[in-house]
Amino acid sequence: MFGTVARLRVKPGMEDALRADFERQKQNTIPGLIGECLYRLDRDPQEIVLVVLFASREAYVANAQAPHQHEDYLRLLTFLEAEPEWHDGDIIMARGLGLAG
Numbered sequence: 001m002f003g004t005v006a007r008l009r010v011k012p013g014m015e016d017a018l019r020a021d022f023e024r025q026k027q028n029t030i031p032g033l034i035g036e037c038l039y040r041l042d043r044d045p046q047e048i049v050l051v052v053l054f055a056s057r058e059a060y061v062a063n064a065q066a067p068h069q070h071e072d073y074l075r076l077l078t079f080l081e082a083e084p085e086w087h088d089g090d091i092i093m094a095r096g097l098g099l100a101g
Contacts, residue, residue: 001034001091002057006084008048008076015040018048018079025072032059050084053091060088 010018022038034053041047054060063069077083 001053001055001094002060002089003034003051003053003091004060004089005087006050006052008050008079008084009081010046010048010079011081012046014079015045015048018076021075021079028068030063032056032063046081053094057090 008018019038022036032055034055036050036052039049039051041049054063
């Protein structure tokens with residue numbers, strides 16, 4: 001498995017719009033996507049952590065290069081104070097979401 005963790009700094013008053021946009025994107029079928037989560041941090045309600053899991057690095061890269069992804073990213077930026085801080089990598093253990101291991 002492969003995925004990314006991103007730190008997002010949401011503009012004041014934009015969390016509901018951000019969540020609505022993620023809900024809208026759930027309608028899209030993304031090959032290899034296992035799941036994603038948004039966490040609002042206790043220490044700062046404007047700080048959100050995004051976690052995304054893919055079945056493979058290849059599925060992750062194919063999604064990153066998909067034509068819709070640039071439009072989705074530009075829309076994401078409208079909710080944020082700054083560009084996300086991305087951390088991509090191999091997932092070496094996961095539990096839940098119907099995953100073994």
